[in-house]
Amino acid sequence: MSVTSPKTDLQLSYRLPYIVLGGAVVLGWVYLAAMVIDMISRMDMGEMGPGMELFNQFNMFQGLPEHVRVQLASLCLPLAQEAFGMPALVNMGLYDYFLLFVMWFMMVLAMMLPTAMPMLQTYHEARGGKAIYVVAGGYLAIWVAFSVVATVAQGVLHELGVMSPMMMPVFSTLTITTVIAAAIYQFTPAKQACLDRCRTPNVALALHSGEQKQSAFQFGIEQGLYCLGCCWALMVLMFAVGIMNIIWIALLGLIMTLEKKSKTPFTSYGIGIALLLWGGANIYFARADLPLIEVLGDRLF
Numbered sequence: 001m002s003v004t005s006p007k008t009d010l011q012l013s014y015r016l017p018y019i020v021l022g023g024a025v026v027l028g029w030v031y032l033a034a035m036v037i038d039m040i041s042r043m044d045m046g047e048m049g050p051g052m053e054l055f056n057q058f059n060m061f062q063g064l065p066e067h068v069r070v071q072l073a074s075l076c077l078p079l080a081q082e083a084f085g086m087p088a089l090v091n092m093g094l095y096d097y098f099l100l101f102v103m104w105f106m107m108v109l110a111m112m113l114p115t116a117m118p119m120l121q122t123y124h125e126a127r128g129g130k131a132i133y134v135v136a137g138g139y140l141a142i143w144v145a146f147s148v149v150a151t152v153a154q155g156v157l158h159e160l161g162v163m164s165p166m167m168m169p170v171f172s173t174l175t176i177t178t179v180i181a182a183a184i185y186q187f188t189p190a191k192q193a194c195l196d197r198c199r200t201p202n203v204a205l206a207l208h209s210g211e212q213k214q215s216a217f218q219f220g221i222e223q224g225l226y227c228l229g230c231c232w233a234l235m236v237l238m239f240a241v242g243i244m245n246i247i248w249i250a251l252l253g254l255i256m257t258l259e260k261k262s263k264t265p266f267t268s269y270g271i272g273i274a275l276l277l278w279g280g281a282n283i284y285f286a287r288a289d290l291p292l293i294e295v296l297g298d299r300l301f
Contacts, residue, residue: 017120017124017130017132017133018121018124020133021113021117021120021132021136024109024113025109025110025113025114027106027109028106028107028108028109028110028111028113029109029110031085031102031103031106032103032106032107032110032244032246032249033246034084034085035083035084035085035086035103035244036048036055036244036246038083038084038085039083039086039244040055040058040059041058041059042082042083043059043061043083043166044056044061045059045061046061047164047166047168048166048167048168048242048244048245049168049241049242049244049245049247049248050241050242050245050247050248051245051247051248052242052245052246052247054247085099085102085103086099087099087100087103089158089163089165089167090158090165092155092158092159096155097151097152097155100151100154100155101147101148101151103243103244104146104147104150104151104154105143105144105147107147107235107238107249108140108143108144108146108147110249110253111235111249111252111253111256112143112227112231112235112253112256113136113140114253114257115198115227115231115253115256115257115260116136116139116223116227118260118261119135119139119198119201119223120132120135120136120139122201123135123201123216123219127216131216134216134217134220135216135217135219135220135223136220137217137220138216138217138218138219138220138221138222138223138224139220139221139223139224139227140220140224141220141221141224142221142224142225142227142228143224143227143228146228146232146235150235150236153239154167154239154243157174157239162174163239163243166242166244167242167243167244168242168243169239169240172282172286174239174240175240175241175282176279176282176283176286178236178237178239178240179237179240179275179278179279179282180275180276180279181233181236182233182234182236182237182275183272183273183275183276183278183279184272185233185272186233186268186269186271186272186275187268187269187272190229191229191230191233191268192265192268193229194226194227194228194229194230195230195259195260195265195268197223197226198223198226198227198230198260199260199261199263201219201223201226230256230259230260231256234252234255234256234271235252237252238252255271259271
């Protein structure tokens with residue numbers, strides 16, 4: 001019978017929160033991956049957003065002409081709605097909204113929790129114990145609220161026919177306005193102020209204010225608000241690229257993590273410039289669908 005030393009127990013106790021929080025991130029990715037994997041055999045994956053057509057090499061849609069894929073996708077749509085975690089996006093009920101909420105919250109775990117790990121690590125190193133769970137709870141509470149708002153917004157867009165059953169924008173107007181709005185926000189003082197607080201959380205103040213649990217939860221709430229103020233526009237880009245586009249989920253998660261690690265505002269400005277170029281390209285290629293833009297485009301180009 002082996003006996004663990006106090007030092008080993010202390011190391012395990014210190015590392016356990018990282019294991020739990022890492023498990024939450026893994027849970028988010030596993031859930032999203034399960035949704036996509038169950039969808040591959042049922043649907044033209046290109047209908048889920050740019051880049052997702054790569055997954056068609058694993059189903060019958062690979063190499064088919066576009067008009068054939070469109071017809072098959074229409075026929076396969078009822079099967080797609082039966083995939084794991086997928087809500088019925090026509091005549092939605094409470095359970096369908098619940099599935100939407102779960103999907104958004106899993107996106108939060110996969111995309112946003114990793115960006116908060118440096119802040120959580122700093123707090124854990126300073127205080128130790130289980131307070132890190134309280135901070136993480138406060139942080140995630142803000143993103144739960146975001147998930148509720150995103151769920152309602154998505155449901156309304158589906159009811160209005162603005163988004164397809166595969167969670168893609170039906171009209172290029174939604175894509176263009178979302179991308180341009182996200183680009184503009186990258187240059188605002190609010191973005192930079194929130195980003196600065198995300199990069200350098202005031203852990204020292206949190207450690208010396210009020211009751212430990214109360215101050216830890218309040219600190220988590222505050223950091224969640226700063227993170228929301230920093231990243232909401234990039235998260236909303238999912239409405240432009242396809243909400244279940246797992247390639248863009250990974251890409252945007254990486255971008256937000258790198259942006260928080262960077263010490264210069266020019267990273268945000270670079271992202272903003274890239275988004276402006278992307279939005280401009282969308283406007284150029286969508287001129288035929290947007291009469292006003294077509295007229296302006298003919299004069300400019």
